[in-house]
Each structure stands twice: as structure tokens, then as C-alpha cells.
Amino acid sequence: MRNTWLVARREFTENVQTKGFWLGVITTPLLLLLAVNAQRWLDSRTPTRAFVVVDPGGLYVEAIDAAIERLHQREVLREFGQYVSKHALRDEAPTALDLEDTPAVDVDKLIEQVSDANPAAVDAFVTKGGVTMALAMIQGRLAADAPPFEEPRRSFVRVPLPDGIDPEASPADVAEALRPWLRGDRTIPLDDRNVDLFAAVVIPPEVIDHVIRPGGMPQPPSTAESVQFWAANLADTDLASEVERAINEAQRREAFAELDVDEATVRAAQGTSVPMVKLNPTKAAGREQVSMADQIRQWAPAGFVYLLWISIFAIASMLLNNTIEEKSNRLVEVLLSSITPWELMTGKLAGIAAAGLTMVSTWLAALVGVLWWQAGPQAEFARSLLEVVTGSGLLPAFLAYFVLGYLLYGSIFLALGSICNTLKEAQNMMQPVMIVMIVPLLTMVFIPKDPNGTLARVMSWIPLYTPFVMMNRAAASPPAVDFYGTSVLLACSVLFTLWLAGRIFSVGILRTGQPPRLVELLHWLTRRDAAS
Amino acid sequence: MSTEAPVLILENLRKTFGSFTAVDGVSLTVPRGSVYGFLGPNGAGKTTTLRMALSIYQPTAGSIRVLGRPSALEVRHRIGYLPEERGLYKKMRARDIIAYFASLKGMPTAAARARADELLERYGLAEFARYRCEALSKGMGQKVQVLATIAHAPEFVILDEPFSGLDPVNQQVLEELIDDLRRAGTTIIFSTHIMEHAERLCDRLVLIARGRAVFDGTLSEARRMIPRRILLRTTGDPDGLRQVPGVVGIERLTDDQFELTLTEDGEPDAVLAACFQNGLPLLAFDRSEPTLRDVFLRLVGPADAVEEVA
Numbered sequence: 091m092r093n094t095w096l097v098a099r100r101e102f103t104e105n106v107q108t109k110g111f112w113l114g115v116i117t118t119p120l121l122l123l124l125a126v127n128a129q130r131w132l133d134s135r136t137p138t139r140a141f142v143v144v145d146p147g148g149l150y151v152e153a154i155d156a157a158i159e160r161l162h163q164r165e166v167l168r169e170f171g172q173y174v175s176k177h178a179l180r181d182e183a184p185t186a187l188d189l190e191d192t193p194a195v196d197v198d199k200l201i202e203q204v205s206d207a208n209p210a211a212v213d214a215f216v217t218k219g220g221v222t223m224a225l226a227m228i229q230g231r232l233a234a235d236a237p238p239f240e241e242p243r244r245s246f247v248r249v250p251l252p253d254g255i256d257p258e259a260s261p262a263d264v265a266e267a268l269r270p271w272l273r274g275d276r277t278i279p280l281d282d283r284n285v286d287l288f289a290a291v292v293i294p295p296e297v298i299d300h301v302i303r304p305g306g307m308p309q310p311p312s313t314a315e316s317v318q319f320w321a322a323n324l325a326d327t328d329l330a331s332e333v334e335r336a337i338n339e340a341q342r343r344e345a346f347a348e349l350d351v352d353e354a355t356v357r358a359a360q361g362t363s364v365p366m367v368k369l370n371p372t373k374a375a376g377r378e379q380v381s382m383a384d385q386i387r388q389w390a391p392a393g394f395v396y397l398l399w400i401s402i403f404a405i406a407s408m409l410l411n412n413t414i415e416e417k418s419n420r421l422v423e424v425l426l427s428s429i430t431p432w433e434l435m436t437g438k439l440a441g442i443a444a445a446g447l448t449m450v451s452t453w454l455a456a457l458v459g460v461l462w463w464q465a466g467p468q469a470e471f472a473r474s475l476l477e478v479v480t481g482s483g484l485l486p487a488f489l490a491y492f493v494l495g496y497l498l499y500g501s502i503f504l505a506l507g508s509i510c511n512t513l514k515e516a517q518n519m520m521q522p523v524m525i526v527m528i529v530p531l532l533t534m535v536f537i538p539k540d541p542n543g544t545l546a547r548v549m550s551w552i553p554l555y556t557p558f559v560m561m562n563r564a565a566a567s568p569p570a571v572d573f574y575g576t577s578v579l580l581a582c583s584v585l586f587t588l589w590l591a592g593r594i595f596s597v598g599i600l601r602t603g604q605p606p607r608l609v610e611l612l613h614w615l616t617r618r619d620a621a622s
Numbered sequence: 623m624s625t626e627a628p629v630l631i632l633e634n635l636r637k638t639f640g641s642f643t644a645v646d647g648v649s650l651t652v653p654r655g656s657v658y659g660f661l662g663p664n665g666a667g668k669t670t671t672l673r674m675a676l677s678i679y680q681p682t683a684g685s686i687r688v689l690g691r692p693s694a695l696e697v698r699h700r701i702g703y704l705p706e707e708r709g710l711y712k713k714m715r716a717r718d719i720i721a722y723f724a725s726l727k728g729m730p731t732a733a734a735r736a737r738a739d740e741l742l743e744r745y746g747l748a749e750f751a752r753y754r755c756e757a758l759s760k761g762m763g764q765k766v767q768v769l770a771t772i773a774h775a776p777e778f779v780i781l782d783e784p785f786s787g788l789d790p791v792n793q794q795v796l797e798e799l800i801d802d803l804r805r806a807g808t809t810i811i812f813s814t815h816i817m818e819h820a821e822r823l824c825d826r827l828v829l830i831a832r833g834r835a836v837f838d839g840t841l842s843e844a845r846r847m848i849p850r851r852i853l854l855r856t857t858g859d860p861d862g863l864r865q866v867p868g869v870v871g872i873e874r875l876t877d878d879q880f881e882l883t884l885t886e887d888g889e890p891d892a893v894l895a896a897c898f899q900n901g902l903p904l905l906a907f908d909r910s911e912p913t914l915r916d917v918f919l920r921l922v923g924p925a926d927a928v929e930e931v932a
Contacts, residue, residue: 093726096722096725096726097726100722104711104713104714107713108713415711415712418709419707419708419709419710419712420705420707420708420709421709421710421711423673423678423703423705423707424703424704424705424723424767424770424771425726426678427676427678427694427698427701427703427705428698428723428726428727429698429726430695600673600678600679
């Protein structure tokens with residue numbers, strides 16, 4: 091026991107002093123910060139995009155302008171909301187958010203709401219005077235050190251046609267003439283700079299005769315009879331969809347008028363809905379409603395599986411490298427004249443696990459820290475999220491599966507390391523193990539959708555996958571037979587693998603020359619005197 | 623020789639790896655307090671025998687008693703072992719590595735550290751105590767490893783090829799260290815193929831060739847294994863010396879050079895006296911003792927030994 095402890099302590103102190111360890115400790119939070127901020131940074135970097143509208147018939151240009159303005163005001167409103175919640179004085183503690191009672195958000199519905207952005211709210215904001223008015227209203231309720239509110243940059247600006255293009259020409263000719271600008275060969279002035287033309291919306295007047303109406307024979311419209319959206323950038327579809335929506339809105343409004351239907355009435359009718367709640371029969375009476383917490387619990391396991399996989403793999407690899415070092419410089423002989431192979435092996439397993447866990451804990455701490463720091467107004471949400479995760483019983487499961495999974499893979503890696511002389515040899519031997527290990531990562535996304543389905547159940551019973559798959563299923567209360575059965579099987583497999591690895595380790599660690607063939611390995615395992 | 627129980631007894635030790643027999647029935651006894659040499663060419667089975675003595679390998683057959691126990695594992699805290707191939711943890715500091723190995727041998731951690739400092743000081747390495755092993759020269763690293771081997775003050779030390787790779791100065795330091803250990807009563811086994819070291823340091827030695835112990839005994843016993851020779855240079859005829867008891871042969875090497883072969887108890891002094899009695903005009907009389915090298919060559923056979931002794 092003492093020797094195991096001594097070996098473990100050395101492995102720990104030596105490993106936490108390596109550059110690799112500190113690199114691992116530092117890079118993960120850095121990457122995390124980067125990932126969190128990348129989107130924000132990219133947004134701030136995206137330039138204001140200029141586009142032209144060619145609408146000789148004057149059909150939709152006003153509708154498009156209005157839609158683009160509304161889009162901008164929506165941005166302003168959102169930024170302003172964040173600005174206020176960040177800098178406003180708080181008279182009372184923020185109301186604690188209880189995720190257990192917050193109904194689960196239907197993601198599709200949420201997107202719909204946000205993207206349609208409740209036109210009434212935006213319109214109200216604008217008609218009341220926009221930001222200027224709003225700022226005046228909250229004057230005196232802002233913290234003294236609050237920076238002035240900065241209106242966000244416009245995402246899109248409509249610019250006039252470039253000089254030299256005849257707006258009276260046919261739309262097809264205008265589109266042709268715009269090509270050099272759209273390709274980026276020529277630039278157009280915007281404010282006091284010259285920018286690329288992002289897109290051109292060409293609206294042939296005859297499009298009005300080809301409006302698609304329900305009941306009509308669907309006929310594929312020709313380009314000349316369609317609204318044309320010209321843009322070299324295919325990835326940024328925001329403008330295209332905004333324009334399409336604006337045109338259709340305008341067209342429908344027209345249709346309401348033609349049919350002599352009051353638009354407000356239609357909107358009122360469209361705004362009605364029947365309440366619907368999602369209930370989970372396994373929850374306590376009175377609290378059956380599927381809550382945010384339930385959803386987090388449903389999806390958090392996937393995060394844990396990923397963390398489990400990364401940490402087991404990273405730590406077991408450390409073990410492999412370290413064993414090969416000891417073997418290649420023959421230190422192992424001195425060690426084995428002092429302690430048994432078993433003590434050496436268990437000491438290494440424990441010491442490196444401690445070093446690895448330290449690293450994983452710093453990752454977790456970084457994750458929590460970044461969440462906290464970045465969340466700002468959502469700090470309440472982040473805290474509640476943590477409470478849900480810590481209170482859900484997922485953490486003990488994670489720890490248990492980490493220990494068992496690590497012992498399983500760690501002993502396999504140790505045995506591999508003990509029969510290889512160089513890292514290169516080991517990498518060849520690792521390939522099959524890698525293929526086996528990649529599987530739970532691939533199934534990670536499918537399993538929560540059918541957590542007690544055939545795939546999940548079958549994989550749970552394969553000890554190599556038990557930790558990952560059972561972790562994945564943890565939220566779906568798998569059948570007791572699965573839970574206990576696989577746990578027992580996993581524990582037995584761990585013991586068996588440890589024993590097996592111990593035998594291979596004690597023979598292999600002193601061996602030099604070619605790695606043994608499979609037949610030889612079997613020989614080591616079966617012969618009584620082979621293990622030494 | 624001490625009358626105490628021997629430190630190591632090997633009886634009919636055998637070790638096979640698959641179809642290959644590495645050690646084929648070695649028996650030997652290492653008395654307490656002796657410096658015991660393990661001689662033999664590469665691949666003779668020295669290291670395998672030592673590893674079995676240390677219970678790193680289990681023998682295929684035969685019995686072992688180390689410090690009175692059937693397995694070195696039971697007494698490993700009283701044994702120090704320096705393997706033939708050297709290695710240190712590259713990133714560890716000299717002092718830490720000595721202390722680590724001492725603590726694995728059962729020394730309390732604090733005592734092990736103090737002992738490491740003391741040893742580094744005594745053998746002139748104090749200034750390198752805080753160096754990482756990768757920053758040490760090869761010879762220095764080897765010294766650190768020897769110190770790590772003896773840090774827990776073992777009563778029985780096994781050194782496998784301790785001199786290989788050391789320059790003459792460091793060889794001298796190591797010889798002194800072995801001498802220190804001997805005077806402290808430590809029993810030492812060391813394997814070597816440098817006969818001069820064995821001659822200088824060993825009380826007893828075993829010669830291993832092709833997995834067998836071809837000789838086990840004291841240095842003088844070893845010398846007696848081969849006939850004594852006298853080299854004579856004379857202008858006269860040494861034939862009359864055949865009458866001297868113990869002389870078994872005279873061979874003419876060159877015009878005036880003769881080699882006399884004596885039996886084991888033949889007295890070179892008697893031969894010299896006879897030379898004077900016979901009035902033989904002596905140009906030279908060389909009664910050199912047979913060296914261990916001669917014994918080695920004779921027992922191992924030139925074919926096996928050529929690589930080693932060259």
C-alpha cells in the first residue's frame with residue numbers, strides 16, 4: 091500500500107510539473123473563452139452590408155425599406171435591453187429564476203417569436219421615440235459609471251444604384267450591368283468609404299402577374315418572372331430571407347385589401363392559440379409539467395459523456411507515454427527490485443488519475459467561471475443551471491463512471507505501454523483501441539433520443555461502452571436491470587482487465603525487442619510461470 | 623570468510639524463455655561480507671541469474687535463498703540493485719530521485735531526503751543536487767544511480783556491470799565506493815567483464831558461460847585452475863630442470879626462450895634454485911602469476927571470450 095502511494099505521489103508531482111500539464115490546464119479555458127466570444131467578435135466584425143434594389147415598377151421597395159428599418163430597430167431594442175439590465179440600478183434583488191417551474195421552451199416556437207420579433211413591440215418602441223426616448227425614460231436609474239449607450243451598427247443599408255447604370259433600362263440589363271460590383275471588381279460609396287456591393291434585388295414589373303396563388307396550377311416561374319436576389323455570398327442568408335418576407339408580407343397585405351378583409355382582424359385571428367403543456371408521467375403529482383430543468387437533465391448527460399470521453403482518453407494516453415518512458419530507459423528494473431509489478435501498476439494508475447482529475451477539475455472550474463463571468467444578466471440562469479446539474483445525481487454518476495471507465499481503459503493502455511518499446515510501436519497498437527473508443531462518441535447524439543431503445547440497451551451491455559452509454563442514458567431512468575446489471579458487469583470487467591493487464595504488464599515491462607505477437611500474449615496469460 | 627549464514631544461495635537454478643535456455647543449472651553461494659564477482663561473456667546468463675536472485679524473474683527450476691528467505695521480495699528493503707542498463711527519470715532532480723528510490727526501499731520520506739543530501743555531499747555531487755537528471759552528464763547520472771542504489775544502506779548490494787561507460791576517474795571513484803561498502807560490512811555482488819576490476823576487488827568469483835557456472839571459488843583457487851608457467855631466457859640448455867619436482871613440461875619458444883609448465887603446487891622458487899645449482903646462464907626468469915584473464919580465456923574458450931576480452 092505504501093509503495094503504491096509512493097509511486098502515485100511521484101507520478102502526480104512529476105506530471106503536474108510538466109509543460110504538457112500546464113498547457114492542458116491553460117488552453118482549455120482559453121479555447122472556451124474564445125468559443126464564447128468568437129460569435130460576438132464575428133458579429134462586431136461583420137461590416138454593414140450595402141445592397142441595391144432595382145424596382146422599376148415601384149412594387150416592393152418601400153416594403154423592403156420598412157423591413158430593413160424594423161430589423162435594425164429590433165437590434166437596437168435588444169441591445170438596449172441588455173444595456174439596461176447590465177447598468178440599471180437594482181432596487182431589489184433580481185427575482186430568482188426557478189428552472190423547475192419554468193416551462194420547457196419549444197425551440198421552434200422561440201425562434202419564430204424572436205425572428206418575427208413581435209412587430210407590435212418594435213413598432214411601439216419606434217413610435218414612442220426609439221432609443222432617445224427610452225434613454226430619457228431611464229435617466230437617473232442607471233448606475234453612475236454606466237458607459238453611454240451605443241447604437242449597434244446597421245446590418246444592411248440600401249444604397250442607390252452606382253453611377254453610370256441606367257435605372258430606366260430593363261431589369262435584365264441592369265442586373266447584367268451590376269455584375270462587376272456584385273463580383274467585387276468595383277466598389278460603391280457608402281458614407282465616406284467605398285464598399286463592396288453585397289447584393290442586388292431585381293424586381294421585374296411583370297412579377298406582379300405571376301404571383302403564386304393557392305389553387306392555381308403550380309408552374310415553375312422563369313427567372314425573368316421572379317424577384318431575383320443576386321449575391322456572391324451564399325452563406326449569409328439573412329438579407330435574402332428578410333427581403334423575401336418583406337415582399338410576401340406586402341403582397342399578402344395587398345391580397346387582404348383585394349379580398350376586402352381587414353388585416354388587423356386577420357392578425358388578431360392568427361394571434362390566437364390554445365395552451366398546451368407537456369407532462370411527464372414519471373414526475374410527482376402536481377409537478378408533472380416538463381420544465382426547463384427536465385430539459386437540462388435530458389441533455390446534460392451528453393455533455394458529461396463528452397467530458398468523460400475526453401478526460402478518460404487524455405489521462406489514459408498520459409499513462410501510456412509515461413509507461414513507455416519508464417520502460418525505454420530501463421528504470422523499471424530498479425523499480426521492480428523494490429516493489430512488485432502490481433504495486434507499480436496500481437501506483438501509476440492512481441497517480442496519473444489524480445493528475446488527470448486535477449486537470450479536468452480545472453476545466454470544469456474554467457467552464458463554471460466563464461459561464462459566470464460571461465453570462466452577465468443571465469448569471470441567475472447560469473447559477474440555476476448549475477444547481478440543476480449538481481442536484482440531478484449526474485455528478486456522482488459521472489464520477490463513478492469516470493473511475494470505472496478510467497480503470498478499464500487505463501489498464502488496457504498500461505498493458506499496451508508495457509509491451510511496446512517506443513511510442514511509435516504503441517501508436518500502431520493503439521489503432522484498434524482508437525476505433526473501438528470512437529464509437530460512443532458517434533452514438534452520443536442518438537442515444538438521448540431513444541435512451542431505452544435497442545441500440546442504447548445493447549451498447550450498455552458492452553463493458554467497454556458501459557460508462558459512456560449509461561452516462562448518456564442516465565437522465566432517462568433506465569430499467570433497473572440495465573443499471574445494476576451493467577454496473578456489475580462493468581465492475582467485473584474492470585477487475586478482470588486489471589488482472590489481465592497486471593499479467594501482461596509484469597511480463598511485458600521487462601521485455602525488450604519486438605512487441606509480442608498475440609499468440610505469445612495468450613501464452614503469457616495462460617502459463618503459470620510465464621508471468622515473471 | 624565469515625561463518626555467518628550466506629547472503630545468497632542458488633541451487634540448480636534454471637530459466638528458460640520459450641525454447642531458449644538462458645540459465646542452465648547455476649549453483650552458487652555468496653558468503654556474508656564478501657565481494658563477489660560475476661564474470662562471463664555477453665549472453666552468458668549473468669543478468670538473468672541476478673534478476674532471478676532478485677525475484678524480478680521467477681526461475682523455471684531450482685531454489686533460491688536470499689538473506690535466509692526464499693524470495694528477495696521478502697527482504698527487498700535490505701537489498702540494493704543497480705541494473706546494467708541505466709536510466710533515470712529525466713525530469714526529476716538528482717536529490718529527489720535518490721530519495722524516491724530510498725523511500726521505495728522503506729525509508730521514511732524525510733530521512734530519505736536527508737540521506738540523499740548526505741550522499742551527494744560525500745561523493746562530491748552536492749552542487750548538482752537540484753539539477754534535473756536530463757541536465758547531468760552520463761557519468762554523473764551513473765553516479766547518481768549508484769547512490770540511489772545504496773541510499774537505504776542495504777546489507778546486500780548487486781551491481782550489474784557498474785563500471786561500464788565510466789571514464790577511469792569515475793571508475794576509481796566507484797572502486798572507492800565499493801571499498802567503503804565492503805568496510806561497512808556490506809555484501810556485494812558485481813558483474814563485470816573487466817578482469818582487472820575483478821582481480822582488484824573480488825574475494826570470490828563465479829564464472830558463467832552458456833548458462834552454466836563453470837567456476838566458483840576464490841581468486842587464488844581460480845588461478846590454480848590453470849597450470850603455472852615460467853618464462854625462461856637462457857643461452858644454456860634448460861632440460862635438466864625437468865628433474866625439479868612440479869615441472870611437467872618444457873617448451874622451446876624461440877632460440878633462447880623456453881616456457882616451463884608447472885603443476886598446481888609446483889614451486890617457482892625451487893625452479894630458480896635449480897637454475898643456479900645447474901649453473902644455467904639466465905637472461906630472464908619470469909614467474910608471472912596466471913591472470914584472471916588467462917583463467918577466463920581457458921574456461922570460457924577463446925571463441926566465446928574474444929568479443930569480451932578484446
